[in-house]
Amino acid sequence: MGIPVEQILIQTINGLVNGMILALVASGLTLIFGIMDVVNFAHGELVMLGAFTGATTLAVTGNFWLALVAATLIVAMFGAALQISTLRPLIGRDPLTTILATFGISLVLQKYALWQWGPSARKLQEPISAQFSLFYLKYPWYRITTALLSAAIIGALYLFLKYGKYGIWIRAAIQDRVMAQAMGIPVPLLHTAVFAIGAGMAAASGVLFGPLAGVTQTIGADFTLRAFIVVVVGGMGNLGGSILASIFISLLEAYASLIVSPAQAVIVSFVALILTLLFRPTGLFVPTPK
Amino acid sequence: MLVLDNVHTYYGKSHILHGVSIEVRAGEVVGLLGRNGVGKSTTLKTVMGLVRPSEGHVTFEGREIGGLASHHVAHLGIAWVPEDRRIFKLLSVMENLRTGLDRAGVTDAKKKDLLDKVYASFPVLGERRGQAGGTLSGGEQQMLAIARAMMLEPKIILLDEPTEGLMPRMVSQIHEIIDVLHRDGVAILLVEQNVPLTLEASDRVYIMEKGVVRHHAPAADLRANHAVIHQYLGV
Numbered sequence: 001m002g003i004p005v006e007q008i009l010i011q012t013i014n015g016l017v018n019g020m021i022l023a024l025v026a027s028g029l030t031l032i033f034g035i036m037d038v039v040n041f042a043h044g045e046l047v048m049l050g051a052f053t054g055a056t057t058l059a060v061t062g063n064f065w066l067a068l069v070a071a072t073l074i075v076a077m078f079g080a081a082l083q084i085s086t087l088r089p090l091i092g093r094d095p096l097t098t099i100l101a102t103f104g105i106s107l108v109l110q111k112y113a114l115w116q117w118g119p120s121a122r123k124l125q126e127p128i129s130a131q132f133s134l135f136y137l138k139y140p141w142y143r144i145t146t147a148l149l150s151a152a153i154i155g156a157l158y159l160f161l162k163y164g165k166y167g168i169w170i171r172a173a174i175q176d177r178v179m180a181q182a183m184g185i186p187v188p189l190l191h192t193a194v195f196a197i198g199a200g201m202a203a204a205s206g207v208l209f210g211p212l213a214g215v216t217q218t219i220g221a222d223f224t225l226r227a228f229i230v231v232v233v234g235g236m237g238n239l240g241g242s243i244l245a246s247i248f249i250s251l252l253e254a255y256a257s258l259i260v261s262p263a264q265a266v267i268v269s270f271v272a273l274i275l276t277l278l279f280r281p282t283g284l285f286v287p288t289p290k
Numbered sequence: 291m292l293v294l295d296n297v298h299t300y301y302g303k304s305h306i307l308h309g310v311s312i313e314v315r316a317g318e319v320v321g322l323l324g325r326n327g328v329g330k331s332t333t334l335k336t337v338m339g340l341v342r343p344s345e346g347h348v349t350f351e352g353r354e355i356g357g358l359a360s361h362h363v364a365h366l367g368i369a370w371v372p373e374d375r376r377i378f379k380l381l382s383v384m385e386n387l388r389t390g391l392d393r394a395g396v397t398d399a400k401k402k403d404l405l406d407k408v409y410a411s412f413p414v415l416g417e418r419r420g421q422a423g424g425t426l427s428g429g430e431q432q433m434l435a436i437a438r439a440m441m442l443e444p445k446i447i448l449l450d451e452p453t454e455g456l457m458p459r460m461v462s463q464i465h466e467i468i469d470v471l472h473r474d475g476v477a478i479l480l481v482e483q484n485v486p487l488t489l490e491a492s493d494r495v496y497i498m499e500k501g502v503v504r505h506h507a508p509a510a511d512l513r514a515n516h517a518v519i520h521q522y523l524g525v
Contacts, residue, residue, distance in 0.1 A: 165392040172378045172389045179376040182338055183389045184364035184442060 003258050006135035013134070015254030017143045019247035020150035024205035025223050026230040026242040027154055028198030034174045034237030035194050037095065038087060041102040043202055044224030045109035050075045050203025051215040052113055055122050064127035068207045072200045079199025083192045091188075106220065113217035121214030124207070146208045153204060154243060157197070161239070170194060174237065229269050233276045235283020244285045248272075291316045291477060292337065292368070292446055297346035297356070299336050306332045308501035309346065314446060317475045319468065321482060321492035321509060323523060329501045330481040331373055334448040337479075338370045339363040351445075369444035373451045373481075375435040379424030383415055386423050386434055390441030408437040411467055429460035436467060446477040453484050465491055485523060489513045497522045 029043045050071045057067035086105065090098050128145055131138040161167035173180040173187050181187040205223075206215075213219070226249070234245030249269050256265035276284055292314040299307040307329045314320045322330050335341045337348055339360040348356040350366055364370075369390075378386050387408070391401050409416035412433040418426065423434060432452055439447050449468070453461045461484070468491045471478060482488040488495060489509050497505040497518070504522055512519055 165388070168381065168385050168388050168392065171381060171385075175378045175380055176376055178340060178360070179372065179378070180389065181360045182340070182364055182370045182372075183438065184361050184393060185389060186361050188359075 015251035019250030023246035042106040044220030046202035047206040048220035050206030054207035075203030076200030083195035124210030126211035235286035241285035321488035321495040324498035367445035369439035
């Protein structure tokens with residue numbers, strides 16, 4: 001096989017960049033699942049909503065970074081409202097009801113986006129247009145910035161969970177919700193907060209992803225699908241596993257697209273998903289269950 | 291202080307508590323004896339707000355708490371040490387303690403006092419503060435569960451079978467900490483299978499059978515008269 005080394009290196013960088021954006025989406029999804037046992041089928045739509053909110057803010061203010069912050073905060077608040085109004089009343093019910101509720105939310109948000117922003121794709125103007133030479137390519141700095149920024153947000157989340165007072169509360173509630181609440185931790189409030197954090201992270205990745213591809217009302221579905229593959233491969237509710245799996249799956253797809261067309265490269269993700277479910281259903285990146 | 295008055299509870303369709311009435315006064319250690327499955331743990335869970343009473347009243351310092359969410363119950367000064375300990379296994383010893391310590395209005399000096407006190411009673415927890423809770427032995431996990439409850443500075447601790455499955459040396463350590471808490475004026479509702487320990491550590495004892503309280507007497511009376519214990523518990 002004569003795949004040039006530089007192509008492999010370029011695809012490694014592409015895989016890492018895509019992996020970090022995906023990790024931003026998947027870590028919110030896995031955190032929400034970990035603490036609430038809620039499989040949020042509307043997570044991709046929060047990405048989409050973030051992208052559109054960012055596009056609108058960018059059009060008004062002309063400042064990409066302001067748009068990033070604004071979209072994150074607005075969608076986080078929207079996520080909190082969503083959790084309080086539709087998911088909190090379903091706590092303790094059959095898990096199927098929350099699955100249906102989040103699926104319903106995703107449909108509503110998609111149709112809202114179509115009605116509000118129309119069917120044509122919007123492209124966010126990237127804030128950094130500089131490029132650097134990577135072999136025969138001019139590689140945009142923006143992509144590298146995106147990966148670094150995603151890593152920084154995930155790193156901040158990790159530090160918050162590891163050392164912060166509320167981070168310890170969240171980890172305690174993930175392990176034993178009943179006991180955490182009996183220790184005086186306001187678990188219902190924590191659920192709302194975690195949903196808001198997950199929604200905010202999804203929105204941030206939507207804005208960051210905006211300049212790389214067009215924003216349409218259907219980009220959410222693609223993110224949801226990938227994030228689910230990642231969360232299953234990484235181990236349900238396992239944050240570190242989800243991040244590793246995001247990078248793993250994205251690299252896998254990037255390398256596969258050297259051999260087959262990018263559209264077909266998605267197949268390797270599904271193969272990874274099926275193999276994981278067959279041979280290691282608790283996830284690839286978790287310690288062997290005892 | 292804590293009063294259960296004719297409390298009935300159900301798990302689904304099974305009727306677990308058939309009108310339990312128990313009182314714990316401030317600073318008092320009250321034992322709750324009974325065979326397996328008579329509703330002792332359910333009684334504690336009902337106080338903690340984990341099971342909603344279908345009938346009857348649970349009051350704490352004169353306030354109705356039946357069915358109150360458990361984090362509100364904890365804020366009132368009621369701490370729960372469950373039967374299976376339920377320590378946060380992936381959290382370190384220190385983080386387990388912080389779940390109770392990081393409350394609003396607890397100063398750093400106060401936190402240090404509380405930790406010093408716990409480390410004095412359970413030196414092993416001080417030595418292992420950075421270690422994951424799940425790596426501790428059964429006895430150490432029990433100590434951690436009690437220590438974690440103490441972080442809440444509770445007025446009453448609901449202690450569910452703290453000596454179950456422990457070595458005799460650990461049992462006497464648990465007995466000591468009950469005495470220490472008692473001296474500090476913390477009330478304890480102690481559910482136990484260990485009859486001698488309960489009779490020694492408690493001021494008063496209730497004996498439950500099939501979801502109701504069958505007998506109630508000062509612990510001293512029961513220590514002197516084993517016939518009652520034999521009648522209800524067969525020991």
